[in-house]
Amino acid sequence: MIRRVFAVATLTLRGTIRSRALVGLAVLLLFLMIGLPLTVKGSGSPASDVHVLLYYTLGCAWVIIMVATLFISCAGISQDIEQERIRLVAVKPVRKSEIWLGKWFGMLTLNALLLVIVGLSIVGLLGWKSRSWDPETKTRLSQTVLVANRTVPPRPEDVSDELERMYQIELDRIKEQGRSTTAFQRKRIRGSIRHALLTAYAQVSPGSGKSWQIDIPQEAKGENPMALHINFSPLSGEIRSEHGSWSLSTERGTGVVFEDKIVAGMGNRIPLPDDLVRPGATLNIRFENAAGGTSVVFDPETAVELRVREHSFAWNLVCSLLVIFCQLALLSAFGLAAGTFFSYPVATFVATAIVFLSMTGHYFVVSEGSDVLSPVGVQPREQSVFHAVGETMVLGLERISGPALRLSSLAKLSNGLLVSLGSVFYAIVVVVGYSAVLTVISCIYLSRRELAA
Amino acid sequence: METLNAGNYAPLMVEAKGLVKVFRDFWRRPKVRAVDGIDFNVGSGEIVGLLGPNGSGKSTTIKMLLGLLFPSEGSVRVLGESPQRVTARQQIGYLPEVSELYLFLTPRETLDFYGRLFDLKPKTRRSRIEQLLEMVGLTHAADRQVGEFSMGMKRRVGLAQALVNDPQLLVLDEPTAGLDPPACRQVKDTMLAMVRRGKSIVLSSHLLADVESVCDRLVILYNGRIRAQGSVKELLTQSDRLSVTMPALPPEKMKSLLQTLRDHIGEEPQVEHPSLDLERFFLNVIEDAGDSQLTGAGHHEGIARYLDGTQ
Numbered sequence: 001m002i003r004r005v006f007a008v009a010t011l012t013l014r015g016t017i018r019s020r021a022l023v024g025l026a027v028l029l030l031f032l033m034i035g036l037p038l039t040v041k042g043s044g045s046p047a048s049d050v051h052v053l054l055y056y057t058l059g060c061a062w063v064i065i066m067v068a069t070l071f072i073s074c075a076g077i078s079q080d081i082e083q084e085r086i087r088l089v090a091v092k093p094v095r096k097s098e099i100w101l102g103k104w105f106g107m108l109t110l111n112a113l114l115l116v117i118v119g120l121s122i123v124g125l126l127g128w129k130s131r132s133w134d135p136e137t138k139t140r141l142s143q144t145v146l147v148a149n150r151t152v153p154p155r156p157e158d159v160s161d162e163l164e165r166m167y168q169i170e171l172d173r174i175k176e177q178g179r180s181t182t183a184f185q186r187k188r189i190r191g192s193i194r195h196a197l198l199t200a201y202a203q204v205s206p207g208s209g210k211s212w213q214i215d216i217p218q219e220a221k222g223e224n225p226m227a228l229h230i231n232f233s234p235l236s237g238e239i240r241s242e243h244g245s246w247s248l249s250t251e252r253g254t255g256v257v258f259e260d261k262i263v264a265g266m267g268n269r270i271p272l273p274d275d276l277v278r279p280g281a282t283l284n285i286r287f288e289n290a291a292g293g294t295s296v297v298f299d300p301e302t303a304v305e306l307r308v309r310e311h312s313f314a315w316n317l318v319c320s321l322l323v324i325f326c327q328l329a330l331l332s333a334f335g336l337a338a339g340t341f342f343s344y345p346v347a348t349f350v351a352t353a354i355v356f357l358s359m360t361g362h363y364f365v366v367s368e369g370s371d372v373l374s375p376v377g378v379q380p381r382e383q384s385v386f387h388a389v390g391e392t393m394v395l396g397l398e399r400i401s402g403p404a405l406r407l408s409s410l411a412k413l414s415n416g417l418l419v420s421l422g423s424v425f426y427a428i429v430v431v432v433g434y435s436a437v438l439t440v441i442s443c444i445y446l447s448r449r450e451l452a453a
Numbered sequence: 454m455e456t457l458n459a460g461n462y463a464p465l466m467v468e469a470k471g472l473v474k475v476f477r478d479f480w481r482r483p484k485v486r487a488v489d490g491i492d493f494n495v496g497s498g499e500i501v502g503l504l505g506p507n508g509s510g511k512s513t514t515i516k517m518l519l520g521l522l523f524p525s526e527g528s529v530r531v532l533g534e535s536p537q538r539v540t541a542r543q544q545i546g547y548l549p550e551v552s553e554l555y556l557f558l559t560p561r562e563t564l565d566f567y568g569r570l571f572d573l574k575p576k577t578r579r580s581r582i583e584q585l586l587e588m589v590g591l592t593h594a595a596d597r598q599v600g601e602f603s604m605g606m607k608r609r610v611g612l613a614q615a616l617v618n619d620p621q622l623l624v625l626d627e628p629t630a631g632l633d634p635p636a637c638r639q640v641k642d643t644m645l646a647m648v649r650r651g652k653s654i655v656l657s658s659h660l661l662a663d664v665e666s667v668c669d670r671l672v673i674l675y676n677g678r679i680r681a682q683g684s685v686k687e688l689l690t691q692s693d694r695l696s697v698t699m700p701a702l703p704p705e706k707m708k709s710l711l712q713t714l715r716d717h718i719g720e721e722p723q724v725e726h727p728s729l730d731l732e733r734f735f736l737n738v739i740e741d742a743g744d745s746q747l748t749g750a751g752h753h754e755g756i757a758r759y760l761d762g763t764q
Binding site for chain 1: 516519520521522523539540542543545547549551552553554555557558562566567569570571572598611614
């Protein structure tokens with residue numbers, strides 16, 4: 001079986017490599033890898049340049065490879081059937097599953113080749129850029145962006161009692177308006193209230209303060225430098241401005257007052273003093289807003305976090321490319337499945353539409369869920385059958401395929417955050433699971449389908 | 454698997470019973486009854502020709518033999534098994550009506566790919582590929598992409614891939630379509646050589662001369678039904694007529710002979726000089742022109758090597 005799968009995989013790879021499509025794709029990728037960093041400018045700092053390279057360039061390359069993968073995989077089986085080449089293969093002692101898997105493995109090899117090219121290009125471009133960086137810049141980048149930092153969030157705020165109270169009030173209000181809610185909408189309402197509560201708690205008015213507690217991980221080691229990341233916004237006035245004072249302490253009483261400037265409206269990185277960083281200790285962070293100033297708001301999830309160096313940038317890049325590879329593998333399986341059921345143009349349309357809806361359906365549903373939270377007195381829209389069916393379909397699609405297609409590692413990579421082995425493993429599990437289902441369904445259909453007219 | 458076939462006990466390569474194929478439209482409504490209850494067998498070591506005009510059901514029948522189409526009714530067994538089974542397909546070689554090959558592959562890569570699907574060992578595969586390329590006269594173009602080939606050359610690649618597994622049953626759909634006369638002769642020689650080695654062939658064609666010159670038995674289809682079936686000799690012999698071939702006689706002796714014949718049969722006998730068929734005449738001309746490659750001198754060596762190699 002393996003030999004036959006390998007034969008079909010080699011054929012698929014050979015066919016793609018010798019086609020003009022791949023040449024066009026390679027030229028486009030090359031143009032993008034070189035051209036985009038030259039045309040898209042960040043703030044001009046080296047960190048910004050690296051961010052552009054990692055997020056936008058790699059992101060665009062990912063999108064191009066994704067679209068190409070979908071189109072090529074849709075053609076994999078459908079064009080063999082339409083152009084009747086499948087007849088010569090199907091009369092040989094080869095199972096339909098071997099044909100399907102061979103095509104899939106061929107696509108995987110192609111994706112791996114393209115990602116290796118993209119990865120090497122990124123490394124080459126970073127190497128080329130780094131020639132103009134001074135040692136201090138190199139050190140700073142190796143601690144901020146070109147690194148794999150694990151984030152440790154502060155202990156969560158306990159808002160459960162207040163959340164339940166406000167949730168009941170909101171449900172009663174909706175009921176009074178004579179409207180019904182779906183389970184998803186109720187979930188969205190609860191989420192929105194929770195977010196609003198956390199935001200309210202995260203708002204610090206002049207003259208008051210706010211504290212966070214972060215548990216330093218047990219496995220944190222001295223050779224892995226730690227830093228605190230702080231990000232907040234003023235409610236009014238100049239965005240990039242200083243507000244109040246910050247201090248740090250541990251439960252043993254040792255503490256320091258920040259001497260560095262902590263500026264609103266941008267990410268602040270505060271390297272932690274060695275004497276404060278003890279594995280297992282609790283780090284207390286206190287902010288006192290200056291009297292007579294303006295209120296500031298802290299994002300409930302990302303305002304304050306501890307970052308611990310976990311791995312090198314190379315590790316992060318490889319893990320990130322592995323996650324992208326998994327996504328592409330899933331898209332290949334999806335395209336092949338679509339091509340098994342439909343002709344090439346139809347398969348391409350269906351696959352593209354489903355992938356688009358799966359990746360963006362979440363946003364449609366979020367806006368739909370928030371519609372329930374319309375203010376008192378505003379006449380709510382009646383939900384038609386068409387509306388309900390559409391919502392159910394988008395929700396179903398989003399739930400089935402969304403988690404698989406929304407695997408993303410680029411934001412983390414470009415911010416120096418760890419793309420963990422866990423996320424790679426999760427991506428692999430998702431790909432294997434979903435692909436197995438697609439393979440079984442496609443093979444059953446293919447074996448029952450007449451391959452000649 | 455021993456079944457009565459054409460008056461002899463012989464293992465059956467193909468056994469079709471009550472075969473029906475109805476094509477349906479999108480709404481599953483019957484559209485065309487392409488094959489309408491046909492029964493026929495193919496024994497070991499014989500060439501059976503499926504004859505009929507376009508749309509008579511030949512290709513549909515062949516596709517059902519190969520498992521590419523599923524019968525609406527009836528059953529078909531190939532080498533004693535359903536053609537859907539992988540083991541049955543291990544012994545089948547197929548040349549479709551149009552050789553839809555992977556145009557980006559070279560003939561050598563094409564044969565290697567199909568050889569891999571048969572799980573042939575690398576050594577066997579390599580030697581067989583060289584024999585087949587020599588047999589079909591494509592050694593010189595073995596590393597050019599098939600997309601650059603003429604229709605005839607593609608046909609040769611198609612024939613070579615049909616033989617890559619040294620099949621027990623060869624199914625050829627219009628094998629000489631698009632080929633020049635020497636290549637047609639090569640195909641027919643290959644068929645005859647295969648049959649001498651005990652292989653069976655199902656040949657579909659509407660070229661009557663081709664079928665007549667190689668087939669042992671004929672199945673004539675029209676509108677999806679069998680209209681005549683039997684050995685070529687049985688079907689074509691006019692048992693109430695007789696032709697005699699003899700050296701040409703001087704006019705006086707001929708006149709006397711004709712008079713004697715007239716007295717015995719009571720009608721005017723037809724007298725004419727026998728003639729070569731056009732294909733034989735054309736090949737003689739080419740042979741005289743000394744182009745051994747075109748006429749298949751190399752081809753005959755190739756067949757011999759292929760057959761030796763596969764024994």
